[in-house]
Each structure stands twice: as C-alpha cells, then as structure tokens.
Amino acid sequence: MRYILILILLIFVFAGYFYQEEPVSKPYMEKINVMEKADKFVSQKTTKFEKSYTEKIILDKITPSQVEEVKDLAMQLKGKNDYETIWNIVAWEEKNIKYDWEKFNRWKKHDFITGNIEDEIQKPVDTWTSGYGVCIDYALLTSALLLSLGKECYIFDIDGVDGGHAFAAYKIGNIYFAMDQKLPVTDVYSDIILFSKTYWNLNPSSTKVYKIWMENGKVKVKEIPFSSIPHNYPPINSNIEIANDIIDYFSKKYGLKKDSRINNMEHMKYLPTGYKSGKYWIQEVNVNMYxxxxxxxxxWLDNRLDENFNKWRYVWAKVEDKKIYLYLAK
Structure with a gap:
C-alpha cells in the first residue's frame, strides 16, 4: 500500500512539472501579442516617427507665420476662461473639419502621393481652409490656435499597427485635457483609454509627449516623459453640479421651468398628476466628466438632440455612471 502511495505521489509531481497553465484571459493575452507586433512594426517600418522626426514635423508645420494666420479664428473661439476656450476650439473642429479617411487608408497602405508622409502632413492653415485632416493635422491646427492665444500646449503621439494616433492637449492646473477632434473634452488618460477601446491596436505605453510654446517669436518644442503626466486625478464627485448646469442651460435658452418631479422618468409607468406628456434621453459619455x-x-447635449425644445414646459436632468439623463414634460 505504501509503494502505491509513493507511486501516485511521483505521478503528481512529474505531472505538475510538465504541466503549463493556460492563460486566465485569452483575449487579454491576444491583445498583448498584438502590442508586441506593434512594437516591431514601429521599429522596423515607421522609423520616421522617432523623436527627432516628430519634433521636426512640429517645427516645420507650426511656423510663426502659421500661428499668426490662425489668430483671427482663435480670437473668435476664445471664451471667458481657459475651460470655455478649449471646449470652443474642439467644438469648432468637430463641426468644421472632417476626418480624411481617404488619406488615412492611403497611409495605412504606405501609399503616399508624394512618396513621403512628411509632405502630406498639413500645415494648420491648410487643415482650416480645406476642412479635412487626419489626427496629426487636427493636433497641429489645435496647437497653432492655442499658441496664437499665447498659451503653451502639448501633442501626444501614440504608436500602433495602423500608424498610431496623435492629439493636442492643454494643461489647466495639474490636469492635461485632451483636445481630440470631438467633444466632450476630458483628461488625456480618459481619452486614451476610450480611444484604445475603439482602436485596440494602439500601444499606449509607447506614448510620447511634446511640449510646445512660443519664445521670442519662435516656436519651441521639447519632449517630456509620458510618466511625468499625472493621471491619478482625485475622484470627480460632481454629478449634481453638472446636472444643475445642464438644467440651467435649457432653462435659460428655452424658458423651461425646473421641475424635479419628472426626475427618473425612465422608471415611471405614468407621469405624475398634472402632466399630459413627457420625454427623456439618455446620453452615454464614457469619459471622465468635469x-x-x-x-x-x-x-453639447442641445446640439446632439434633434428636438423642438420650445414645445416643452418643464425640464430636469441627472448624471449617473458617465451618462446624462435629460427629462422634458408639459
């Protein structure tokens, strides 16, 4: 009996020695493998995007004359504070600049019209006047607009299998806000996380950051470590404040009365007594809201909804789990 137990024990020992566990999460492991491929792609096929090249692109495209040429537009977009200004710039770009998918697909295939990607990256004024651009074109235009207002800015450059991604950012306090083609504006980490979920072939760990400013009439660029960008922002417990601002907006613009009785309409079977009709929307935001x-x-919500708000009498709103709930009744 003792020999049988020893034999069984030896079988388990050798089985454990040769056994190799399967990954806990197969999709996650596959994603890591793709990131490794992205690193190889960057080192072997896109050596043009090394540090000196990116800085050269910024200095070549954002010249002092380009900064001066976009100043009139920047002044039109300037708000009463920095928060309003950067929101206005992104709102204008979302409305007036279309993403150039034809250009993106050509770049993805390395099919450059001029034979050099550098020649196809647009100067800020060209993006403004043509109304088209890819991410780096947006980033350069955004940076020129901020520089023309006497502000420092940043460009974040992320490598990926399909060429990567770039966006401009502006720092207020200790928070770097991404100005990434579309509203709403959020912090850079929240923006990168959301973008990576959509385009998961990006390699966020490859992110390079370039600080850009004007000095003695010249454009200056300096690479700073991505690790120096703070990302442990304090918890944002401001849902009520944002909801109140939304209510104030619709109340002022359309003369609607604030009425908390229509809150949580999505859970109601019938409206409270005294109302004849109601309507609500749920807008997912999916990023940190400030x-x-x-x-x-x-x-932002008003521009996204195709609705005649003048026909309603009452309004309310709430914000929960990165979602905006807007309620109307009469």
Whole structure:
C-alpha cells in the first residue's frame, strides 16, 4: 500500500512539472501579442516617427507665420476662461473639419502621393481652409490656435499597427485635457483609454509627449516623459453640479421651468398628476466628466438632440455612471 502511495505521489509531481497553465484571459493575452507586433512594426517600418522626426514635423508645420494666420479664428473661439476656450476650439473642429479617411487608408497602405508622409502632413492653415485632416493635422491646427492665444500646449503621439494616433492637449492646473477632434473634452488618460477601446491596436505605453510654446517669436518644442503626466486625478464627485448646469442651460435658452418631479422618468409607468406628456434621453459619455465646463455640457447635449425644445414646459436632468439623463414634460 505504501509503494502505491509513493507511486501516485511521483505521478503528481512529474505531472505538475510538465504541466503549463493556460492563460486566465485569452483575449487579454491576444491583445498583448498584438502590442508586441506593434512594437516591431514601429521599429522596423515607421522609423520616421522617432523623436527627432516628430519634433521636426512640429517645427516645420507650426511656423510663426502659421500661428499668426490662425489668430483671427482663435480670437473668435476664445471664451471667458481657459475651460470655455478649449471646449470652443474642439467644438469648432468637430463641426468644421472632417476626418480624411481617404488619406488615412492611403497611409495605412504606405501609399503616399508624394512618396513621403512628411509632405502630406498639413500645415494648420491648410487643415482650416480645406476642412479635412487626419489626427496629426487636427493636433497641429489645435496647437497653432492655442499658441496664437499665447498659451503653451502639448501633442501626444501614440504608436500602433495602423500608424498610431496623435492629439493636442492643454494643461489647466495639474490636469492635461485632451483636445481630440470631438467633444466632450476630458483628461488625456480618459481619452486614451476610450480611444484604445475603439482602436485596440494602439500601444499606449509607447506614448510620447511634446511640449510646445512660443519664445521670442519662435516656436519651441521639447519632449517630456509620458510618466511625468499625472493621471491619478482625485475622484470627480460632481454629478449634481453638472446636472444643475445642464438644467440651467435649457432653462435659460428655452424658458423651461425646473421641475424635479419628472426626475427618473425612465422608471415611471405614468407621469405624475398634472402632466399630459413627457420625454427623456439618455446620453452615454464614457469619459471622465468635469464640472469646470459648466453649461457647455447643456450646449453639447442641445446640439446632439434633434428636438423642438420650445414645445416643452418643464425640464430636469441627472448624471449617473458617465451618462446624462435629460427629462422634458408639459
């Protein structure tokens, strides 16, 4: 009996020695493998995007004359504070600049019209006047607009299998806000996380950051470590403040009365007594929401909804789990 037990024990020992566990999460492991491929792609096929090249692109495209040429547009977009200004710039770009998918697909295939990608990256004025651009074109235009207002800015450059991604950013306090083609404006980490979920072939760990400023009439660029960008922002417990700003926006613009009785309409089977009809929307935001943008949240929601708000009498709103709930009744 003793020999049988020893034999069984030896079988388990050798089985454990040769056994190799399967990954806990197969999709996650596959994603890591793709990131490794992205690193190889960057080192073997896109050596043009090394540090000196990116800085050269910024200095070549954002010249002092380009900064001066976009100043009139920048002054039109300037708000009463920095939060309003950066929101206005992104709102204008979302409305007036279309993403150039034809250009993106050509770049993805390395099919350059001029034979050099550098020649196809647009100067800020060219993106403004043509109304088209890819991410780096947006980033350069955004940076020129901020520089023309006497502000420092940043460009974040992320490598990926399909060429990567770039966006401009502006720092207020200790928070770097991404100005990435579309509203709403959020912090850079929240923006990168959301973008990576959509385009998971990006390699966020490859991110390079370039600080850009004007000095003695010249454009200056300096690479700073991505690790120096703070990302442990304090918890944002401001849902009520943002909801109140949204309510104030619709109340002021359309003369609607604030009425908390229509709150949580999505859970109601019938409206409270005294109302004949109601309507509500749920807008997913999916990024960190900042109350500093005030009534811009209401303006953003207004522009997204195809609705005649003048036919309603009452309004209310709430914010939960990165979602905006807007309620109307009469």
């Amino acid at each position: 109350p500093q943008f005030g009534e811009k949240w209401g303006e």
